[in-house]
Amino acid sequence: MAPLDQPPPRNSDLESALLEARATYAAARPKSAELHEAARRVMPGGNTRTVLFWSPFPISMVRGEGARLWDADGHAYTDLLGEYTAGLFGHSERRILDAARAAMDTGINLAGAGANEIRFAELVCARFPSIERVRFTNSGTEANIMALSAARAFTGRAEIMVAKGGYHGGVMTFATGQSPVNLPVPTRFLAYNDVEGTVAAIREAGDKLAAVLVEPMLGSGGCIPATREFLAALRDACTETGAVLIFDEVMTSRHSEGGLQQRHGVIPDMTTLGKYIAGGMNVGAFGGRAAIMDVFDAHRPGALPHAGTFNNNVWSMAAGCVALGELFRGEVVEALFQRGEKLRAELNALCAEAGVAMQFTGAGSMMTAHFRTGAIKAPYAATPEEEQRRELFFLDMLEAGFYLARRGMVALSLPLAPTDLSGFTAAFREFLNLRGPVLGRAA
Template identity: 75%
Template sequence: MSPLDAPERRNSDLDAALAEARALYAKARPASAEAHQAAQAVMPGGSTRSVLFWTPFPISMARGEGARLWDADGLEYRDFLGEYTAGLFGHSEGSILAAAQAAMARGINLAAAGRDEAAFAGLVCARFPAIERVRFTNSGTEANIMALATARAFTGRTDMMVARGAYHGGVLTFAKERSPVNLPVPTRFMDYNDPEGAAAAIRAAGDALAAVLVEPMLGSGGCIPASREFLAALREACAETGAVLIFDEVMTSRHGPGGMQGRHGITPDMTTLGKYIAGGFNVGAFGGRADIMDVFNGHRANALPHAGTFNNNVWSMAAGRVALGEIFTGEAAEALFARGETLRARLNAACAEAGLPMQFTGAGSMMTVHFRAGAITAPYTATPEEEQRRELFFLDMLAAGIYVARRGMISLSLPLSDADLDALVEAVREFLAARGQVLR
């Protein structure tokens, strides 16, 4: 057989394997299919959140408890998605729920300052030394929007710089350099993990550049950690040019007592937070140096406005006090980081033993599967075959009772047991053994 025939054979095998996995998925979930069909009558595509849409139809989850999920068809899953890092505490952490319920029992929409927001803010400022002052929002997306607005107001400049392939929220998404949903902010680009190139781009932008916005580890971009050299180069170039350096730690702040900035020992001018910090309730936060954040100081003339009906909603503020103040302590953050490092090493060892081009990148409790060999240090455009293998992995994990992101992301939650982690490793080993032919 000609070597040119081999790729065609393998692609045919991959197509067949994927078609079979899709059929089994659909057959096992008639209730989810019915729910999706009904939803299409009132929502475009039957969905209101793009990351939770996939074909032939998305799963409809009925309930969750601890680190378990049950779908509309009664199928049970170990939850290894953890609501894309927001579900750090699982689905039913008793003290968080009790705090939120007690707050709501005292009144929901008070239209006034509450007793919990300053305490929650104090916990955030104590946790992240780079945050001297903080304000709350309703999501990480809003936090990044407001951080950019803050930087533009503080510097009097217009432009922002982001990494190609980065994601900073629904209206700040850069898988492509131009997106019609993005905010109309003048945007410049750098390559992730390219210290020299990024520093040169910052210096070239000069006094037009208000802010550099970067994740210390790409989240939706594939759980690709930044090198310390890259972040240090950004820090130096921003200090030199006067641009505000913003670390988007909406996801990565879970990776230690002081987030990834603490692990690297690099202090940004501003930091954005969200996801888990209010115990799974809706929240975002942006903060930084006092002189920057004081553009919102209402005791000063011409203070910048920052509206938001639910910025200080009583349930998130109360839950945040318990989540950060009592449960996810610095020690708990370190333990979770170490646990994730060990798990990723086990998964990569299984891939290496199988001799297949599959690996997990990440840091601590966040990781993503990739179907290529060699070091992965920057976002990339997956080949059609890589996308097929990623979908096959997703479907096979579901068949094994393990829920991960459709894009292959895994995010650990605190309630996951050692037995759960063992089950994931075993499922990956079985996937490697069963699908080896189509992974080569």
């Protein structure tokens, strides 16, 4: 067939393509739509977790098993979101469920210390180079709050520094700078991966700066890895000024047995953890040098309090012992990292072959789609067209049977089979073939 005889590409106009994809999505999910309308009558926006909201309405999930999800309308999905890294073990890891059930069989709320929290703490301290002492919380958000509180008490200083575009929990979100929901803590900002500018900013803050809190790879900020040079510069500048360096490894600790700090060989003063370390249960942890963590030592006069009814809840402590002590160790950890590296390379090769303005950044089993070319070293403000392409990618992947984050993030879980990943690669190739004309051309 001569080129002029070929039919024009379907949905060559971006806006038209997106409108059609939204309509297809809505028509296929009437029960999710009905549940969302019911939710709006009792919850603002019909939602209690912002990241799970999107227009015209979010999917209502009813069941998960292994690396599969089913929605209220009967559609099945391969889960590539992995509960934003919390679902590392999938939805039904039997050994974790058995441990949690056995713990609850002895009583749910015991209002006392237990042997499992000691074992879990020993596992955490043994794995992460920066952690000599650890305490548990209910979430990564709480872990970051308590780590900053410890740093401020230890240094006697008030100010903190975070990365522009960083995220450290529901009350420390910096995608657009400060937010009304953020804690009222004096906050300075650094530019991610800007070595000279960041060192200058830390030195300028001087003895006012209690802590620098940074993710060694931005998670919700786009899976943008920090360079080792940047992390090492943070380490040196904090040592110079006496500020406490805190790595938020709530997401990135999965990238080796000792997290990205171990993989890079850059050791912070404190580390925060969460998400997967208790097998997907509600947990967080913060730890670091004994001298800093001992501000919580109640054997000492004037120790800081650290409350939380469920900090050492029996199911999370038991599940954590299995997750870190038995399941996610050694070759399993490295194999997951390499699977993600291979997948990201394959996806980027397809983008290059198609000549489109699209790429995936990340490390190991975490990655995010970006709809632009060139090196991405820091967060950026996406254009309206980029946001439309991101939504189109999300909707098309849903129709192909793959569930990932609305923002284009993928977080692999252990139950995913090789055929799941090859199926996703094939679906992505079809996406590029179909949508190439509206994705923009590579420069």
